[in-house]
Amino acid sequence: MRIVLLGPPGAGKGTQAKRIVSEYNIPHLSTGDMLRAAAQAETRIGKQVKQTIASGKLVPDPLVLAAVIERTVQEDAARGFVLDGFPRTMSQAVTFDDFLDTEGLELDHVIELQADQKALLDRITTRACEAKEGGSAVRADDNHEALKVRLDAYNEQTAPVIDYYRSRRVLRTIxxxxxxxxxxxxxxxxxxxxx
Incomplete structure (x- = not known):
């Protein structure tokens, strides 16, 4: 079972991905975790990722894709996986679909967690207040300014990915x-x- 969860920051992708993992016993593949693991393992791709991260640059699509593909072919992902927030760009979506096609595979589910931007801003503010009141650490990006930047990037880069999957008739929305x-x-x- 190969699942992609899409949605803006704060929509609950991470929370839902954990529940899918628990229910279906498939790995949760987070791009950030995959890139860090590849860099730490010092695979051929990992060395390139490590150099890119060390230089302070964003990891380009080809390296992100290589890390994702390298991770999805590992034994524990043979029964499936849940990708949280990947693909983020059209290039990633098309290239990943091409890879799956060459392997004789396809995505079983592409599910968008839809959420209004104002409601997300309110949700993040509430989450930050509750964490502070409860004595927990407040995430550095749990503020209006940081979330607005992340939402703008999401709207610019990922909205076309949602349209792409919608046009392929595999997208479902919650x-x-x-x-x-x-x-x-x-x-x-x-x-x-x-x-």
């Missing part, structure tokens, strides 16, 4: 602003119906 358990229930229903 209201990501529902209570967490309601989102999970709808997500599992979609996954179960498509299996």
């Amino acid at each position: 209201d990501g602003l529902q209570p967490v358990d309601a989102v999970t229930s709808e997500l599992f229903r979609m996954i179960g119906a498509g299996s």
Whole structure:
């Protein structure tokens, strides 16, 4: 079962990905985690990623794709995986689909957690206040300014990816602003119906 979760920052992709992993016993593949693991393992791709990160530059699409592909062919991902927030660009989406096609595979589910930008800003502010009041660390990017930058980047880069999957008729959408358990229930229903 190969699943892609898309949605803006703060929509709950990480939370839902963890629940999918727990329910279906497939790995959660986070691009950031994959890039760090590749760099640490010092594979051929990892060495390039490590140099790029060390120089302070963003990891370019070809390296991100290489790291994702390298990770998806590992044994624990043979039964499937859940990709959280990948692909982020059209180049990543098309190239990853081409890779899957050459392997005789396809994505089983592409699910967008949809959320209104103002509601996300309110959600992040509430999350930061609750963390502070509870004595927990507040995430550095849990503020209006940082989230606005991330949302702008998402709207510019990832909106075309959503349209791409919609045009391929594989995209399904869930209201990501529902209570967490309601989102999970709808997500599992979609996954179960498509299996």
